[in-house]
Amino acid sequence: MSASEPRAPRPASDSVQLFSAHSDDYARFRPTYPEPLFAWLAHQCTSTDLALDLAAGNGQASLPLTRHFRQVLACDASPQQLSAERCWPGVQRFVAEAEQLPLKPAQLDLLVVAQALHWFATPEFFAQARLALKPDGLFCAWCYSLLQITPALDDIIQQLYATTLAGYWPDGRASVDAGYRDIQLPFAGIETPAFALEAQWNLHQLTGYLRTWSAVKKWQRVNGEDPVARLEPQLAAAWGQPDRQRRIRWPLHFLTGYPNR
Numbered sequence: 001m002s003a004s005e006p007r008a009p010r011p012a013s014d015s016v017q018l019f020s021a022h023s024d025d026y027a028r029f030r031p032t033y034p035e036p037l038f039a040w041l042a043h044q045c046t047s048t049d050l051a052l053d054l055a056a057g058n059g060q061a062s063l064p065l066t067r068h069f070r071q072v073l074a075c076d077a078s079p080q081q082l083s084a085e086r087c088w089p090g091v092q093r094f095v096a097e098a099e100q101l102p103l104k105p106a107q108l109d110l111l112v113v114a115q116a117l118h119w120f121a122t123p124e125f126f127a128q129a130r131l132a133l134k135p136d137g138l139f140c141a142w143c144y145s146l147l148q149i150t151p152a153l154d155d156i157i158q159q160l161y162a163t164t165l166a167g168y169w170p171d172g173r174a175s176v177d178a179g180y181r182d183i184q185l186p187f188a189g190i191e192t193p194a195f196a197l198e199a200q201w202n203l204h205q206l207t208g209y210l211r212t213w214s215a216v217k218k219w220q221r222v223n224g225e226d227p228v229a230r231l232e233p234q235l236a237a238a239w240g241q242p243d244r245q246r247r248i249r250w251p252l253h254f255l256t257g258y259p260n261r
Contacts, residue, residue, distance in 0.1 A: 029208035031197045031250060032060055033114065040193060042068035045109045046136040052108050054098055055116030057081045059088055066090035075101065099124040103132040113141040118172035121183045130259040139259050143176045144197055144250035152238040156231055164227050168215040179253035192254035203242040207232060
């Protein structure tokens with residue numbers, strides 16, 4: 001990484017503030033990405049010297065990349081997110097806005113954006129990505145929306161997502177619901193294999209995850225109570241024994257390509 005001239009920091013966006021406020025919960029309760037995804041990404045790269053995980057959060061994509069790239073950078077606009085997990089072996093962390101990356105031109109072999117492109121899918125960002133990537137450098141952004149468990153549990157979670165939290169989701173969330181089909185890459189895309197997140201969780205882990213949603217945090221801040229707590233009796237009835245492990249699945253949706261080819 002190469003430092004650029006210092007710029008005055010911009011006020012933290014609403015989404016950054018929401019995630020920063022509960023960064024430890026985000027680290028504990030968010031699902032992890034499938035290892036075959038990172039192996040596939042490395043295989044698409046001409047060289048595997050340097051990868052950047054942009055909007056890295058608590059490092060869910062950064063740490064797996066270290067198994068495939070010689071050096072990994074993790075960038076986020078939230079210092080709290082980057083410090084939530086203290087041990088990041090093999091990862092160099094720094095705080096910056098997506099549209100103001102302090103990187104040298106043609107430095108990156110890979111730039112990934114996991115569950116965050118909808119916050120900054122602007123021409124300015126894509127210009128930064130193109131500048132930072134090598135001529136054969138790969139760009140890959142992905143998102144996942146609602147989890148899938150059982151029809152009964154899915155209906156309750158849908159009620160929370162679409163009814164209780166209506167009007168509390170940040171504007172960019174509509175792109176996640178669309179599986180990023182509404183974001184137009186300013187370069188040709190390539191086909192990405194079908195990958196999904198999967199986990200075996202108990203009821204406590206599920207409710208912990210739901211409480212990491214940005215709209216849940218905003219609803220709680222505005223109304224002074226926990227919207228997930230309202231649904232816990234219904235969730236418990238549909239779940240069964242609280243310690244029972246259930247399979248959770250989130251399909252992934254991708255935008256992938258080589259900006260400089």
